[in-house]
Amino acid sequence: MKVIEVRGLSFTYSGQDKPSLRDINFEVGEGEFVLISGPSGGGKSTLCRCINGLIPHFYEGELRGEVYVDGLPTSKTPTHILSQHVGMVFQNPQNQLFSLNVESDVAFALENLGLPREEIRDRVDEALALMGIEDLADRSPVELSGGQQQKVALASILALRPKVIMLDEPTSFLDPMSAMNLVELVDRLRRKLGLTILMVEHRIDLIAPRADRLAVIYEGQILYDGPPRDFFEKYDGHLYGVSVPKLARLSKEMARHLEWPGVILDIDEFERVVRLIAGHRL
Amino acid sequence: MQAIVFDGVSYVYPSGVRALKDVSFTVERGELVVLMGENGSGKTTILKHLNGLLKPTSGKVFVDGLDTSKYTVAQLATHAGLVFQNAENMFFESTVWDEVAFALKNFGYSDDVVRKRVDWALRFFDLERYAGQSPFTLSGGEKKRLAFAVVLAWSPPIIALDEPTIGQDSLQKEKMLHMIRLLNTQGHTVIMASHDVEFVADLRPRIIAISSGSIVADGPADEILPDTEILRRCSLHPPQLALLMARLRDLGMPRKLVDVDTAARLLVERLRP
Structure with missing residues (x-):
């Protein structure tokens, strides 16, 4: 089932002459993990804003085409309804957290929706448990580490029980260990809850091994949409603002000299292939 | 001549958090040093000591031979320029062009020199098309580059960068890499905080690894980055x-x-x- 459908989408921000998106066609099935990359200013964030309804509800401009999330047309659906179908986690968690303690941050949107107290309680407990941060419930978000803050931001989205979660460069401010933890957690959640994940990221080496698809947005259009490894097989990613993981570059070098099964992005797989070839030699 | 000396520096934030614990290191002029460590390890606190934004609670910091406790931020600015992590916190002019020109005008350069340097810095960071726009309309990555352009325009001998690759795509990262190498070959001392291990691996600097406010290791990237034990202590991956x-x-x-x-x-x- 398609949970996101984008058809013939173009958008030009007011005051700009050039469209930020040009005739985008894009579909995402339920439970898919899509990595979105491409150069700064290429249209990645604009596409996300069209999917969660920030465009056209909060940004002015000229919108053409249609976007459906979970069957709802985003341009005609109020954002408080959309927020229960698609949630967004931003680059800097500090901009997303504002309450005095973690629990009330997670409960905030639910209270705004006017849910019964009992249900809010249940949903907050559930979201904190899913993120493994029950012990932080009474802490002030500003005292937490970046990784913990990002988990709180994610918990407050999960409490709304959306089908789709979009994350806009969620690991930028995190150290490598926290970044890896967050990505593993997101991947586990999607498998457990059947969530659909759209993640905008420059850290390709970290995300690509887990993503089903890579979509590269370049100059307002979709340059590539398919398995991550095929992109690096066919394109010099660097020319399109996509960091090429060292393993991808090494794969290509290996293929020039040996029988090698194409681009490998996962280090476990790379190691297996090396050992396989070494074993044959013995 | 030493560009930076930290001599037994401890720093305690007003909240009581001990961010640095007896930190000592020396950076020679023209060196390229990267501070690496987990979030909250003390990297940014060290950088903020370089232009006097923070003064040590105990110990001494010397920048270009000056004891920072005896000089103001404005006096230290001509010696060390700091590019913040949250770039938007430092913008206040109404256009990108004026933002870059501000410090230059303050330092008393002629209009002609100001114009040349601003145009050059904006062109270098691919920001000329935004010259007349408000800095606040830029994307996260563009703001970061603007913050770098601001400091680059006045070209202080010591340049300190806090996580310069955050939010940058691979083309901008490569430019950043070239920029840092160029500045370094021109004799600038460059010190930066980063947890972008692949970027640092390409840069091959001297690395000072920090954890919980203390130095864990100090040596060339060739030795530190393959050392899984040191990296683990600093929440880094090889x-x-x-x-x-x-x-x-x-x-x-x-x-x-x-x-x-x-x-x-x-x-x-x-x-x-």
Whole structure:
């Protein structure tokens, strides 16, 4: 089932002459993990804003085409309804957290929706448990580490029980260990809850091994949409603002000299292939 | 001559958090140093001591030979320029052009020099088309580059960068890499905080590894980045190729930082029939 459908989408921000998106066609099935990359200013964030309804509800401009999330047309659906179908986690968690303690941050949107107290309680407990941060419930978000803050931001989205979660460069401010933890957690959640994940990221080496698809947005259009490894097989990613993981570059070098099964992005797989070839030699 | 001296520096934030614990290190003029460590390890606190934004609670910091406790931020600015992590916190002018020009005008450069340097810095960071716009309309990555352009325009001998690669795509990262190398070859001392291990691996600087406000290790990238024990203590991961080499040590792969070409050569030699 398609949970996101984008058809013939173009958008030009007011005051700009050039469209930020040009005739985008894009579909995402339920439970898919899509990595979105491409150069700064290429249209990645604009596409996300069209999917969660920030465009056209909060940004002015000229919108053409249609976007459906979970069957709802985003341009005609109020954002408080959309927020229960698609949630967004931003680059800097500090901009997303504002309450005095973690629990009330997670409960905030639910209270705004006017849910019964009992249900809010249940949903907050559930979201904190899913993120493994029950012990932080009474802490002030500003005292937490970046990784913990990002988990709180994610918990407050999960409490709304959306089908789709979009994350806009969620690991930028995190150290490598926290970044890896967050990505593993997101991947586990999607498998457990059947969530659909759209993640905008420059850290390709970290995300690509887990993503089903890579979509590269370049100059307002979709340059590539398919398995991550095929992109690096066919394109010099660097020319399109996509960091090429060292393993991808090494794969290509290996293929020039040996029988090698194409681009490998996962280090476990790379190691297996090396050992396989070494074993044959013995 | 030493560009930066930290002599037994401890720093306690007003909240009571001990951010630095007896930190000592020296950076020679023209060196390229990267501070690496987990979030909250003290990297940014060290950088903020360089232009006097913070003064040590105990110990001494010397920048270009000046004891920072005796000078103001404005006096230290001509010696050390700091590019913040949250770039938007430092913008206040109504256009991108004026933002870059502000410090130059304050330092008393002629209009002609100001114009040349501003235009050059904006062009270098691919920001000319935004010259007349408000800095606040830029994207996160563009703001970061603007913050770098502001400091670059006045060209202080010591340049301090806090996580310069955050939010940058691969083209901008590569430009950043070239910029840092260029500044370094021109004699600038560059000190930066980063947890972008692949970027640091390409840069091959001296690394000072920090954890919980103390220095854990200090040495060339070639030694520090393949050292999984040091990296683990600082919540860092080895660069992909260093990790691969470590895993394939039984096949004769070396314990060192390698680039793609070297890794390919070593593996092909080992695997070719």
